[in-house]
Amino acid sequence: MSASSAPDASGTPTLERPTAPGYRARRTLPLRVEAVRQLKRRRTLVMGGIMALLPIVLVIAFAVAGGSPGSRNGDVTLMDTATGSATNFAATCLFVSAGFLLVIPVALFCGDTVASEASWSSLRYLLAAPVPRARLLWSKMAVALGMSAAAMVLLPLVALAVGAVAYGWGPLEIPTGGTLPAGTAARRLVVVVAYIFVSQLVTAGLAFWLSTKTDAPLGAVGGAVGLTIVGNVLDAVTALGGWRDFLPAHWQFAWADAIQPQPEWGGMIQGSAISVAYALVLFALAFRGFARKDVVS
Structure with a gap:
């Protein structure tokens, strides 16, 4: 590999950046390689285990308590209908976790991704491979968002399976009155999960930005969770x-409008627009x- 000289517009020779024969920037750090690296990490396995265990813990809690908790002021909530069917149970799991628990995997996967490389002193070696900085960030961001989405999908899937065994497969009882057929309810839950993911993009963006600013993964993750709180x-x-x-945060539970007999989309559209912006x-x-950072880690 050698550098060559080429004249610029004024005719003065300039030194071109040397590249290896066959080098293609877009082929560096493939998504498959990055995904496998992240999937093998202990924090990924632990977070997946937590998402899968939450529905089981709730079933045990309801069994010990003798059923869903009753309403104290006469207002019926999702918690009061949790044991009605598998779809009710899945909706309840999303309700109790959307405000905080689902923030954790998003902040962890997005906040740990770049900062962990810096803490291991491997970031500069990745860039020297050479992996272009933009390519490295795109790969890590795509994998982090994909794993965050997987965590959000895992929770309701396990909840539906566990709920079907514990409470049977049936229509979703709407707290405000009426029911939704099981098939319709399942499709609405897909919309709910998609909206929750979009609403968490703010946390993802914040964690990812902090991850590029610090060499301490816990600082990026904790900062994103703290600011979300x-x-x-x-x-x-x-x-x-x-x-x-x-x-x-004002629109994080706008998805409740999607599990009504006549769904309302206004709140979800406004919440999605703010989150994406x-x-x-x-x-x-x-x-x-x-792109401008002096990477020494």
């Missing part, structure tokens, strides 16, 4: 009025900052 706290401050509409800005900041 701050958003939930701010949403609870009713004095903010209409300003809460610009908080992604924030996420695009955060991902852009990650790529821009990493």
